[in-house]
Amino acid sequence: MNRTDRLLAIVLELQGRKIVRAEELAARFETSVRTIYRDMQALSEANVPIVGAPGQGYSLMEGYFLPPLSFSASEAVTLLLGAEFVQKKLEPNYGIHAESSKAKLEAVLPEQVRHEAEQVRATMRLLTSRKEDGSKHERENMEVLRRAMLDRRKIRFHYAKTTGPVPQRDSTRVAAPYGLVHVQGVWMLVAACELRREIRHFRLSRMSGLEETTDSYEFPPDFNLEAYRPQDDRDMEVILLADHGIADRVRESHFYYIDTFEEDHPEGLRVKLRIRRMEEILSWVLGWGAGVIVLEPEALRSRVLEEAEKLLKRY
Template identity: 80%
Template sequence: MNRTDRLLAIVLELQGKKTIRAEELAARFETSVRTIYRDMQALSEANVPIIGAPGQGYSLMEGYFLPPLSFTASEAVTLLAGAEFVQKKLEPNYGVHAESSKAKIEAVLPEQVRLEAEQVRATMRFFSAREAEGSRRERENMELLRQAMLDKRKIRFHYAKTTGPVLQRESTRVVAPYGLAHIQGAWMLVAACDLRRDIRHFRLSRMSGLEETSDSYELPPDFNLEAYRPRDDRELKVILLADPDIADRVRESDIYYIDAFEEHPDGLQIKLRVRRMEDILYWVLSWGADVTVLEPESLRSRVVKEAQKLLERY
């Protein structure tokens, strides 16, 4: 990185943080602390309002903002693709903002960079899922949830718990919404549930009658959505054998419960961990005779019973 690029990068680092030490900048840009001191002097002489506090570090004067001066084609593609993802996956309000963001980014790109970015984007495409009932409800709930999180208010909703295509139970929940996570194509709410008195996860597509309550809440000081990892309580082990003809399709299915694949002379062995056998019963049945349950015996028995029901019906 040449000095001009480093000076710009230092200003951008300072914009993103309140205070940063010279040692941190030296490590970030792989240079010496003495070089950082010289860079700070150069920025000050260029009228960038840098404040240096002995023993604390450097910061920018409040209110100073340096907009990005230029984008490379790769940076432009990254931003434009991100805006398109927001259009497809977030609620309509953010879709409108994503469209205006794309227009602003494209407007400031030099013609050569814009043309190069367009060529790259022409080779990429995001497909929207069909607008099923679950997808529509997901987007509606997201807008209400985001407002509740801004207001720091608990929410109430009806939740349908399913196992495969079968409705298992419905319940009414009151929760403190902590954040949203996009997992395997579906939006999940991470929330503190009053009923279970613990953090739980809820699919937005299974929530109905969502409303904001008058009860407020505060995020626990030690909770960080980025670092949060749910407790893994999948204690039941399952081993399946897939015929060689469908091995690739099974790999591509990429369901949450799969732990490992192993190649065997007779086909592809699939190792899974689940909470209940019902978690994967209908997924196993969907492969018909091309997948064999090796263990446990309880799952083999369930598959046999379901097969007998199908035989009786047809």
């Protein structure tokens, strides 16, 4: 990165954060602290209102913003594809803003850059399944959750939990919503559940009767959604053997419970999964038919056999 680009990047970094230490900037741009000191001096001489606090770091004077930036074709495509993702994956209110953002961005791009960006975008397409496209219920829940999180209000909802062949169990929950996570095409709510008295995860598609309550909550000062990793309680190990003919499809399934693959096994692809209950993977295993064999545990082999016998009786 040349010095001009680094100076611009430093201003952007300062604009996005309240205060930044010289050591952080040196690590960010892979240079020395002394070079950062010289860069700060150059920015000050260029009338960029930088405030330096000894022992704390640098910040921009409040109210200072960069003039409109120019974008390369690649940067423009990145932003336009991001806006398209928001349109397809988030609730309608954000979809409207994403559409207006795309229009504004396209309007300010130079003709040459806009033409090049259109050419690149024509080679890419963001597809969603019919299930995702038609998930009006999920998007409506997302809108309620967004308001509740902004208002710091608890929510109340009915939650349906499916456990394989057992009928759905409905329960009424009150929770403090902490954030939304998109995992393998599914939107999950991370929230402090009053019923379980701990942080739990809820699929938006299984939540009904969702409403914002009048009770407020305090966001935990030590909770960071970006850094949060749920405790993994999948303590049951399962070993499967997949025929060579479907090995690639099993790999590409990206099934949540898959832990590791044993490559180049002479009899097929050995797959290790970690689960909490057998019901979590029973349907998935059965879906591969005779192409997948359960090696361990014996209890799961028995369950698969039971289900196969039931199928035989039905047909």
